[in-house]
Amino acid sequence: MKKLLGLFRHAKSDWHDATARDFDRPLNQRGRKGAAVMGRHIAEHGVLWQRVIASPAVRAAQTIEMAAEAAGRTVPVEWDRRIYLASSATLADLLREIPEPTRAVLLVGHNPGLEDLIFDLVPDDGSSPLRDLVEEKFPTATYAVLELDVGKWADLDDGCARLVHLMRPRDLDPDLGPVLIDD
Structure with a gap:
């Protein structure tokens, strides 16, 4: 049986308080809007996640809260501190611990770990235009769905996935795209 893995990067965080610890940074206004837009999209996308596992960092928690409210x-x-700024290897180990018969998991976290996890799980063989988009950028509040060709989470390994869905906030609302500086 194939497994579904959703990856949701936290929305845009606020950098204005120079004294705040990285872990404690909240979302900024654009991040709150992005989380809501993506929450509605995730709900409309139709995957029912059996488990949601997330970084407890403030920006990740607020992303989930605002996305769920909008949806x-x-x-x-399930809050898991290991996700906070985790490497791809750490995220893969965490996924291998998921008990069966769980079929669909949404992981909410940070870059570069989430992006690197996609690079590790989805083969770089030219067959995935969505993977090519991730190589360009996996911006804040991006949502990706991977179909894993494994029977058990414990069997997760490099190259076992297909990236079947990718949505960035700017794809749904151009105002959430990159900020362009007018010279």
Whole structure:
């Protein structure tokens, strides 16, 4: 049985408080809007996640809260400190621990770990135009869905996935795209 893995990067965070620890940075206004837009998209996309596992960093927690509110859903979340600024290898190890018969998991976290996880799981064989988009950039609040060709989470290994869906906030609302500086 194939597994579905959703990856949701936290939305844009606020850098204005220079005294705040990285872990404690909240979302900024654009991030709150992006989280809501993506929450509605994730709900409309139709995958029912059996488990949501997330970094407990403030920006990740607020992303989930605002996305769930915009989607009109209550989302039980498992907070896992290992996700905070985790490497791809750490995220893969965490996924291998997921108990069966769980089929669909949404992982909410940070870059570069999430992006690197896509690079490790999805083969770089030219067959995935979505992977090519991730190589360009995996911006804040991006949502990706991978189909894993494994029977058990414990069997997760490099090259076992297909990237079947990728949505960036700017794809849904151009105002959430890159800020261009007018010379």
